[in-house]
Amino acid sequence: MDWALRKRIQEQLGKEQGYYRYPQGTRTHVALVYPNSYYVGMSNLGFHIIYDLLNKRADTACERVFLPDRQDVKRYENTRTPIMSMETQSPLYEFSILAFAVSFEMDYFNIVKLLRLGKVKARADERNERDPLLIAGGPCPTFNPEPLSAIFDAFVIGEGEVIMPALMDAVQEARRRGTSREALLHCLAAVPGVYVPSLYCHHYTEKGTIQSIEPLAGAPAAIRRQWVQDLDAFPAHTVVVTDHTEFDFYLIETARGCGRHCRFCMAGYCFRRPRNRSLAVIERQVKEALVYRKRIGLMGAAISDYPEIDALCKNILGEGLSMSVASFRADSVTKELVDSLAESGLKTLTMAPEAGSMRMRAVINKGIEEPHLFHAMDLGLTAGIHHFRLYLMVGLPFETEEDIDAIIDLAGRLKDYMEKRGSKGTLTLSVNPFIPKPFTPFQWEPMAHRKRVERDLKRMAQILRKRKHIIVHIESPKEAYIQGVLARGDRRVGEALLTAAEAGGSKSFGRAMKSMGLDMDAYLYREREKDEVFPWERIDVGVTRDYLYSELKRAVALKPTPACFDGCHRCGVC
Numbered sequence: 001m002d003w004a005l006r007k008r009i010q011e012q013l014g015k016e017q018g019y020y021r022y023p024q025g026t027r028t029h030v031a032l033v034y035p036n037s038y039y040v041g042m043s044n045l046g047f048h049i050i051y052d053l054l055n056k057r058a059d060t061a062c063e064r065v066f067l068p069d070r071q072d073v074k075r076y077e078n079t080r081t082p083i084m085s086m087e088t089q090s091p092l093y094e095f096s097i098l099a100f101a102v103s104f105e106m107d108y109f110n111i112v113k114l115l116r117l118g119k120v121k122a123r124a125d126e127r128n129e130r131d132p133l134l135i136a137g138g139p140c141p142t143f144n145p146e147p148l149s150a151i152f153d154a155f156v157i158g159e160g161e162v163i164m165p166a167l168m169d170a171v172q173e174a175r176r177r178g179t180s181r182e183a184l185l186h187c188l189a190a191v192p193g194v195y196v197p198s199l200y201c202h203h204y205t206e207k208g209t210i211q212s213i214e215p216l217a218g219a220p221a222a223i224r225r226q227w228v229q230d231l232d233a234f235p236a237h238t239v240v241v242t243d244h245t246e247f248d249f250y251l252i253e254t255a256r257g258c259g260r261h262c263r264f265c266m267a268g269y270c271f272r273r274p275r276n277r278s279l280a281v282i283e284r285q286v287k288e289a290l291v292y293r294k295r296i297g298l299m300g301a302a303i304s305d306y307p308e309i310d311a312l313c314k315n316i317l318g319e320g321l322s323m324s325v326a327s328f329r330a331d332s333v334t335k336e337l338v339d340s341l342a343e344s345g346l347k348t349l350t351m352a353p354e355a356g357s358m359r360m361r362a363v364i365n366k367g368i369e370e371p372h373l374f375h376a377m378d379l380g381l382t383a384g385i386h387h388f389r390l391y392l393m394v395g396l397p398f399e400t401e402e403d404i405d406a407i408i409d410l411a412g413r414l415k416d417y418m419e420k421r422g423s424k425g426t427l428t429l430s431v432n433p434f435i436p437k438p439f440t441p442f443q444w445e446p447m448a449h450r451k452r453v454e455r456d457l458k459r460m461a462q463i464l465r466k467r468k469h470i471i472v473h474i475e476s477p478k479e480a481y482i483q484g485v486l487a488r489g490d491r492r493v494g495e496a497l498l499t500a501a502e503a504g505g506s507k508s509f510g511r512a513m514k515s516m517g518l519d520m521d522a523y524l525y526r527e528r529e530k531d532e533v534f535p536w537e538r539i540d541v542g543v544t545r546d547y548l549y550s551e552l553k554r555a556v557a558l559k560p561t562p563a564c565f566d567g568c569h570r571c572g573v574c
Contacts, residue, residue: 002081005072006089012038013086017241017292020055020062021087027061028172030054031085031095031132035102035110038066043246045253045299046138047101048239050160054099057165059172063087063095064240065118067110076117083118092118095132097171100152102138105486106479108148109509112501115151122498124153124198129181133171137163142225143266143438146535147486147494149197154188157539158226159256161234163193186218193226200538202491208522210490210533225270225541231256231277236299237285241292249297249324250289254282254312258301259564260329263365263555264354264396266437267301269548270541272573274301274564279308283315295344296323304328304337313340327352330372335379342383348428349380352391356407362558363398365551370410374417381418386425388414394456395434395448397555404456407431408463415470428471429464431457433480437487438536439543441551444528447484450477482509485523490535492518544572 013019032051034041041047041064054062063085068076076083082091092098098120100111115122120132127134136148137156145155156163170191174184189196199219203211215221228234236253257271289296296316300306303325313336316323322344328337330351338349353368355361361368377388392407407429415427433453436442454477461472485493493513500512513520528534530549547570554561568574 002075002079005068005075005079005081006084008072009084009086009089012242012244015242015244018238019064019087019240020051022055022061024061024088024090027057027059028097028168028175029090029095030060030062030097030099031065031090031092032062033065033092033098033100033114034067035100035107035114036067036104037069039244039246041066041101042240042242042244044101044103045236045238045251046103046160048251049234049236050099050101050137050164052239053161053164054168057168060168062099063090065092065098065114067114068117073113073117083114093120093132098132098134100134100136100138102136102140102148105140105147105483106506108140108486108497109501109505111148111151112498113505116502122151122501124149124151127153127181133181133184135167139267139270142539142541143270144487144489144536145195145197145539146202146491147489147497149491150494150498153185153196153198155195155197156193157195157223158193159228161228162226163191166191167194189219192224195223195539197491202535210535210537212533213537215538222538222540225539227271228256228275231275232281235281235285237289241294247297247324248294250292250294251297251299252282252285252289253277253299254303254306254309255300258305260302260305260367261365261551261561261563262354262367263363263441263551263561264393264434264437266440269439269543269571271301272543272564272571274305276306279311279315282312286316286319286321290319290321293321296321297326298323299326302327302329302332304332304334310334310336313337316340317343329368330376331368333376333379338376338379338385339383342380342385346385348387348389348426349376349385350389350391351376353410354391354393355396355403356392356405356410357403359558360396360399360403360406362560363555364396365555365561367560367563373410373414377414377417378421381421381423386418386423387428388418388425389428389430390414392429392431393434394431394460395453397434397436397442397445399448401456404460408460411464411470412467415467424469426469426471428473429460430473430475431460432475433457433477435480435484435487438534439541439548441548441555443488443534443548444530444532444552446525446527447481449525450481453477479506481520481524482506485509485513485520488535489523492516493523542571542573547571 141155201214257274259274496512500509
C-alpha cells in the first residue's frame with residue numbers, strides 16, 4: 001500500500017460535503033466506478049443520483065472510485081498499489097459489486113485500465129465466486145452493450161432509479177440463499193431492465209454480419225428499457241459537494257428526455273418520453289442548495305423547453321443565487337432566461353444549429369432556423385453577453401460541399417451581426433465529426449469517409465480562422481472514428497477492445513481490429529440493410545424499428561416531423 005496515494009485521497013475527501021461512509025462489514029460493499037477522472041465523474045449528475053440511491057438502502061454501502069490522474073496511474077503501477085475507493089480507501093478487488101457508470105465510448109479503454117489497476121479480472125468468464133460482480137449502466141450500455149459484453153456480468157438498460165432497487169434486492173436474496181454465480185445471473189436476467197449478455201448467443205453470416213441472437217434457456221426474448229414515470233418521486237441534484245468539478249455548480253435536473261425528434265440524437269430517442277419536474281419540487285431543491293452558495297446548474301435536454309423556465313429563473317435569482325444551464329434551444333429561449341444568465345455572470349451564450357444550411361437542418365429535423373439564431377444572439381447582446389458558441393457537425397448523412405460552405409457563410413454573417421451591434425466578442429465554433437448511433441434513424445447509414453471529413457474540417461478552419469475573433473475547435477477525427485466503431489460494434493469489437501486496452505489503449509485499437517481479422521471500414525462505411533440484425537437487437541427502448549426507418553425516409557425527403565404531443569402514438573414509446 002502506497003500511503004502517499006492513500007493520503008491524497010483522504011485530503012480530497014476532506015474537501016467534500018455530503019458523502020456517505022458506513023462501518024465496514026455491516027452492509028454489502030458496492031463500488032460505484034466512473035471510468036474517468038474525479039473531475040469529470042463528479043460533474044456527472046447521474047453518478048450522484050445512483051450514489052445517493054444505493055446509500056439510502058439499509059443493506060448497502062456504496063463508495064466512489066475514479067480513474068487516477070496520469071501521474072498517479074504510474075505510481076499505482078510502480079508500487080503495485082490497487083486502486084482505492086474515496087470513502088474508506090478500500091482496494092477495488094475487495095468490493096462485492098462494481099457498478100460502472102459509462103457515458104462515453106472512449107472511456108471503454110479506461111474500464112479495462114481501471115480493472116487492471118484494481119487487480120480485478122477484466123473478462124467475465126474468468127471471474128469466479130470469489131470475484132466481484134460487474135454491472136454497467138448509463139447511456140452507452142443502454143444503447144449498445146455488446147462491445148462491453150465480454151467484461152460485464154450484467155447491464156442496466158434504462159434509468160437506474162427504477163432498476164437498481166430491484167437489482168440489489170435480487171443480489172441480496174441470492175446471497176442469503178447461497179446461490180451460485182451462474183444462478184445469480186439468471187436471477188438478474190429476470191429483473192426488468194437487466195441484460196445478462198452470457199445468456200445470449202450471437203450467430204454470424206459468412207459476410208460477417210449478425211444472422212441471429214439466440215436467448216438461452218430462461219433468458220427473456222427482449223430487455224425493455226425502464227424509465228421513471230414521475231420525476232417528482234426521484235429528486236435529482238448534487239449529492240456530494242466539491243469544488244473540483246468541470247463547472248463548480250450545484251446541479252439540479254429540471255426535466256428528462258426530449259421530444260424534439262432530432263434524427264441524429266440518440267438521447268432524443270432513448271430517453272423518451274419527455275418529462276418535466278414540477279416547479280415546486282425544483283424550487284425546494286434550490287432552497288436546499290442555499291447553504292452551499294454555489295451557482296445553480298440547471299440540467300435537461302433543453303432548458304428553454306421547460307414550461308416554467310421564466311418563473312424558475314426569477315426564483316433562483318430571488319434567492320440570491322446565480323445560475324447556468326446545460327443547454328437551450330434558440331427557438332424557445334426567452335428574454336427572462338437570457339437576462340438571468342447575464343445577471344449570473346455568463347460570458348458566452350451557446351447555440352446548437354448543428355448544421356449550416358436549411359437543407360441539412362431539414363435532414364436532421366433540427367427545427368432551428370437562422371431567424372432563431374439571430375434572435376437568440378440579439379437577446380444575448382442586449383443583455384450584455386458578447387461571446388457566442390455554435391455547436392456544429394460535419395459528415396452528416398446526405399451532406400454536400402455546399403452544406404460545408406453554408407457553415408462558413410453562417411458563421412461569417414453571425415459575426416457580422418455581432419460587429420454591427422458593436423460587439424468585439426468572440427464567435428467560437430465547436431465542430432464534431434458526425435457519428436451514427438443506435439436507435440436513431442441514421443443507424444442504417446455509413447459514417448462519412450474520414451479523409452473527406454478531415455478535408456472539410458481543414459478547409460473550414462483555414463477560412464474562418466483568417467477572420468479576427470472567430471475560433472474553430474475541432475474534435476479529434478481519429479477518436480471520432482474509433483467511437484464510430486464502438487458505437488455500433490458487436491461482440492467481436494469487444495474482443496479487439498480488450499486486446500487494445502492491454503496493448504496501450506485507443507492508439508492500439510486499429511491494430512487490434514486488424515489482428516483479429518476485423519475490418520474497421522466495414523463497421524464505419526457500410527450502409528446497413530433495412531432488415532439487418534443489429535448487435536443491440538434484443539434491447540427494446542420503446543421506439544419501434546419501423547418508426548425509425550420511416551424517419552430515415554423522411555430525412556431523405558427533407559420532411560419535418562413535429563415534436564411529441566399529448567395523445568401521440570407515432571414512435572411506440574407511449
